[in-house]
Amino acid sequence: MNPSASGWINKFGHLVVHKSKAFESFEDLYLQLKNNGFVYGIHLEIANFIDVEHSLTEDEVAKINLLTALYFTHLFETGKKDFDTFVNTVFGYYQSLDVGKISFLNKILSGTHTASQLEKLIDSRIYLGGNAFSRAFGNSLTNSLLFVDILIFQHYLNNPGKTMQHAQLLEYATMNIVYKALSSKKTHETDEKLIQLLDASLTYVNLNENEFNGSYTELLRKNFTKYEKDYFLDMxxxxxxxxxxxxxxxxxxxxxxxxxxxxxxxxxxxxxxxxQDFFEKNAPRVSYLNDKNLALQFYEGMSKSVSKLILRNSKRLKKELAESRELVALLSKSTVKDLDPEERKKVQKQLIDVFKSIPSLAIFMLPGGAVLLPIFIKLIPKLLPSAFDENRVEDS
Known part of the structure; x- marks a missing residue:
């Protein structure tokens, strides 16, 4: 399954139809989602019953875990295994929250089927702001309050009439608990990063407005479910x-x-x-704890995204590159020495021709896309070695 290509939701449906007993209960699902970081807004692993062709990026892990959590929540609350029913229910749920409106243009590009539209909608839940170009190349954050969507969905399945009010209440309570927790400790640099990430993840409530009356204690004593209280405690x-x-x-x-x-x-x-155990095991993989400077984080984010695009289109790239001997020769040369200005111009022109023939690489043709070409050129020989065997020099 490739969560960055169209049709991935239907592929998930094909996989999960035989795995309806992957989790014994919502409590079991919650525990698994804590183990892989999803409850904490940290996207590290996916359920082991899902096979993927390539290593997953953080946003792809988030997509799969969000859909997995939504599906099994629907199964536990309704007892219905039918995947089409689930897709229609989730789409209606997000529409009730006015999330990720599907434009007419998107309908033309992605089809009118509900699953295709839901792919766009889930995409809109994963990323925090920014345009498609900046999101695709790492200049964005991944939503850290996605588990709130699961709790709201659970409420929606039982009380569909007041979904938005409950969504606002959950976000408001979560952030108040986090702020109260911070006030009990000395502020640390990564505390501020965490707060910025959570603030950016808010969807349903504006903390600058006084949405709810009453004290902090009164807020906590509202009619929250067991799992909502578990989530507050875990946050x-x-x-x-x-x-x-x-x-x-x-x-x-x-x-x-x-x-x-x-x-x-x-x-x-x-x-x-x-x-405590989670941090000891996973601290090096938690991005907001990373002390790397922003420029390095941005470069690494772009490199990962460009790598993903190359891998996703490797067969097509091999075919296109094979038809351009001059381009292959120049790319091979670039692995052992710098190209002169005229050669770099030739590579850029011929790569753009290649991108025109592969729709998912068209993003390189957007304004600013040329900035990413050096990363693309650097990664191609490593990811498509068969096209460069003749002149490739391995690192010692």
Whole structure:
């Protein structure tokens, strides 16, 4: 399954139809989504019953986990396995929240089938702002509050009439808990990054407006479900444990929050222990904890995205490159020495001709796309070695 190509939702449906017992219950699903980071807004792994052809980027992991969580939530709440029914229900759910409106142009480009439109809609949930060009090449963030969508969907399936109000309440409560958790600790640089990421992920509520009256305690005592309370506790644990320590003030806060959420001390300690183990295992893979400068992060993001595009179109690229001996010769030469200005101009012109023949590479023809050509040229010999065997020099 390739979540960056059209038709991936139907492919998921083909895979999941035989895996309806992949999770025993919503509680089991929640635990798995904590283990792979999705509950925490950290997109690391997917369910092991899904086969993928290539290594996945963060946004692709997020897409698959969002759809997986939505499908099994629908299954547990309704008992219905039919995938078409699920797709129509999810599409109606997001429409009720006025999320990801499908334009007339998008209908022409992606087809009028609900699954095709849902692919566009899920895409709109994954990324935080920015245009298609900046998103495609790493200059964006991945939504860190996606699990809220699952909790709202659970509510929608049981109470479809007040979906937006509940969505706003969940986001508002989540952010208030995170801010309250931060106030219990000394501010750290990565705390600020986490807050910026969560703020950018808000969809349904504007924190600058006074959406809800009443105190913080009154807010927590609203009629939240068990799993909504579990999520609040886990987000608080994520916030206070980010600096890998827990002082007296933080301990008092998290125990107090647990009491307000009607959780036992054992449940609170278990939640703290879980996030501790999660960080010890995955800290190097959590992007907002990365201290690399923005320029390096941007370059690495672009490199990963360009690599993905090359891999996704490797067969087509091999065919197109094989028909241009001069281009292959120049690209091969570029692996061992710098090209002169005239040669670089030839490579750029001929690559643009190649891009014209492969629709998914048309983004390189957008304004600014030429900036990415050096990355593309650097990666082609490594990802398509068969076309460069004659002159390729391996690194020692």
């Amino acid at each position: 608080a644990c994520l916030t206070i444990w980010e600096d890998k320590s827990l002082d007296r003030t933080e301990t008092d806060y998290i125990l107090g929050l647990g009491k307000d959420l009607e959780k036992s001390k054992k449940e609170v300690k278990s939640a703290v222990s879980f996030i």
